[in-house]
Amino acid sequence: MIRIQLFPFELQNEVFIGISFSFNAEVKTHLKNLPGIQWNTTRNCYFIPYSYENKSRLFNHLREKGWFVDYTALQKVKNGKLSPKKKTEPVLSPENESLLKEYTEYLNGKRYSESTIRTYRNFAQQFIVFQNKAPEEITNRDLERFVELQIAGKAYSISSHRQCISALMHFFKVFKNTEIDTDNIERPGKSKYLPGVLSKEEVIDLLRATRNLKHRAILALIYSSGLRIGELLKLKLSDIDIDRRQVKVKMAKGRKDRYAILADSFIPLLYNYVGTYKPKGYFVEGQSGGIYTGSSIRSFLKESCRRAGITKKVTPHTLRHSYATHMLENGIDIRYIQELLGHSRPETTMIYTHVAQKDLNKIKSPLDIAIKEFQDSGKGDPDLRLSRKFLE
Numbered sequence: 001m002i003r004i005q006l007f008p009f010e011l012q013n014e015v016f017i018g019i020s021f022s023f024n025a026e027v028k029t030h031l032k033n034l035p036g037i038q039w040n041t042t043r044n045c046y047f048i049p050y051s052y053e054n055k056s057r058l059f060n061h062l063r064e065k066g067w068f069v070d071y072t073a074l075q076k077v078k079n080g081k082l083s084p085k086k087k088t089e090p091v092l093s094p095e096n097e098s099l100l101k102e103y104t105e106y107l108n109g110k111r112y113s114e115s116t117i118r119t120y121r122n123f124a125q126q127f128i129v130f131q132n133k134a135p136e137e138i139t140n141r142d143l144e145r146f147v148e149l150q151i152a153g154k155a156y157s158i159s160s161h162r163q164c165i166s167a168l169m170h171f172f173k174v175f176k177n178t179e180i181d182t183d184n185i186e187r188p189g190k191s192k193y194l195p196g197v198l199s200k201e202e203v204i205d206l207l208r209a210t211r212n213l214k215h216r217a218i219l220a221l222i223y224s225s226g227l228r229i230g231e232l233l234k235l236k237l238s239d240i241d242i243d244r245r246q247v248k249v250k251m252a253k254g255r256k257d258r259y260a261i262l263a264d265s266f267i268p269l270l271y272n273y274v275g276t277y278k279p280k281g282y283f284v285e286g287q288s289g290g291i292y293t294g295s296s297i298r299s300f301l302k303e304s305c306r307r308a309g310i311t312k313k314v315t316p317h318t319l320r321h322s323y324a325t326h327m328l329e330n331g332i333d334i335r336y337i338q339e340l341l342g343h344s345r346p347e348t349t350m351i352y353t354h355v356a357q358k359d360l361n362k363i364k365s366p367l368d369i370a371i372k373e374f375q376d377s378g379k380g381d382p383d384l385r386l387s388r389k390f391l392e
Helices: 025-032 052-063 072-076 094-109 114-131 140-152 158-174 200-209 213-225 229-234 264-277 294-308 316-329 334-341 346-354 366-377
Strands: 003-011 014-020 038-040 045-049 068-070 246-252 256-261
Touching: 003 052, 003 072, 014 052, 014 294, 025 052, 038 294, 045 052, 045 294, 052 068, 094 114, 094 158, 114 140, 114 158, 140 158, 200 213, 200 294, 200 316, 213 229, 213 256, 213 264, 213 294, 213 316, 229 246, 229 294, 229 316, 256 334, 294 316, 316 334, 316 346, 334 346
Parallel strands: 003 068
Antiparallel strands: 003 014, 014 045, 038 045, 246 256
């Protein structure tokens, strides 16, 4: 009998149901027929956002085939939250506890976000435990060994590696009586990925394929105003100014307010959505009120892409990338795009110049030019095609 195990896991503070089974083509095909199912490359498993409804749908979908489904691991989820694992925290000496406390107070004084403080503190604690020396005895080589064995050696991502170096540089600013020369601390270069974007036609196809009115309003606003998913989730109805055609984005990334544009074509959809669903405070709310979840948006976005026949990997942020790229292709000055996106540095916005097609489409491949010149010379077949045989 086919055995399938359901287990919970957490990703970006949201709980998901993982699906584990020995490879079986029938199980794989049957899973893909359930709306909302996604694939996680890191965990190498199919998964679905955790909710009572999804848990019931998934169980019934698998049981209808007569397969054995083990869901005991899902008992770890209480009230939609995954019970924390009991970890054995490293025992720090009173001196090191004091160091870590002072460092945390320093980060609080810098007014970093809770997430940044938590990340930096974790790296500092790992370093303290690893080197087990008094601060005045620490050298640059101690830091290099820590990075070699604990960061690069454990295959942390490049971005986490860079965060670690930033955390330790701040640590050594607090405790200056060390042998560390902060000018000689190196960090790996930042990975430079080109953002994935949809064509304008694909955006329209995506919105038309999104049948649910609420879902369509969410995707349309993310694209038409260039919002991050977190900005949309925190957006309140009072932040939407229809008369001025603006959306006020409060305390976005970097603790900055900004104004985004409100598309004229979105307004009828907005009135229809608000009149139908009657949200009270936030632009989009959960079934019991309060903030909507990002996992729900990712789930129905995947389903809409499937309906629209879009095979690209699409996330909510892809719609923001597409917004910026299409603005650039429409001739909008990049300085205005930077302001609308809320980027602190123009270099961040400049990445969209690498994916905009406005000017790239004017560039001809040398193969096209060579074939055209050959045809125009009169020396060969004027209707030359690469799909034909060159040699008889």
